[in-house]
Amino acid sequence: MTTNTRSPRSQRYNPANDDFQKEDFPFYWLSQVHGRYTIALEKALKKVNMDIPRWRILFTLKQEGTCRVSEIAVHAIAKLPTVTKILQRMKEDGLVDTRIHSKDGRVTEVMITQKGIQAVDDIRLVTKELFQQSFKGMTEAKIKRLNKLLEQLFDNLPEHL
Template sequence: MSTQNKKRRSRFNPASEDFHKEDFPFYWLARVHGRYSMAMERLLKKVDLDIPRWRVLNILYEHGESSISEISIHAIAKLSTITKIVYRMKEDGLVETAQSATDGRVTQVTITDKGRQAFIDMHKVTDSLFHDSFRGLTEAQIRKLNQILAKIFDNLPES
């Protein structure tokens, strides 16, 4: 990388003398995530759900059935945390669990009819947040944003 490119990029690096927090992409990612999470929690409370349950229901609705470890990977949460959430959801009748037919150490999770209804209800109350959040952006811009975020995700270490 040329000296000029390094200098241009230095303002984005928190260790740089030229750094300003508003130039740091993770500053904006954290702010967007925080504001989004607060809005989602407020909306989901209306249907007696929270973000962890929202994530699990979305994963199961899309995949039909998933192991607790697969849910953990997609939700980017610790296995122990997802296990607790799944068993609370089971108590609430939103999901069912069963031992895997091929590996007795694996717990498979499926969404119930009540869970499907909760999925529909949660999307009714959160739909406008999605539309409002991306107001003024084209489909191409949203696709590009996803590509950029996926690249950053791939660049980060797993643990």
């Protein structure tokens, strides 16, 4: 009689396990989804002369209102010097405006302009189909559950410094 020495399927997600299978590893699928989404999003954004970093910044400002550059860096998933350079170009393009914080002269605040709001509207038009296709067949409850699981995973990970 042979005994099955395989680990339970619930442990095969762990790369430290001998029975690890990449298809059972959640980060494999997160990477695959992110890669495919990024390529499709870049293609859509090109139609309105936009890119992913500027898209992230504009949508952050549209939702959050006035933000410090450091806050934008967190939401845009980019390093502070990179965000600063992007914001300088966006300001030259008239998409954002900046001002020095009234109580702390070391802090720069960023606001979306009317041109930036129009760019957000243009982006929504060219990305609408991508978002619809991405969530095809998923109910609102499934999307909420997915977001909750991803938020939990995010909270479990160490903060970047």
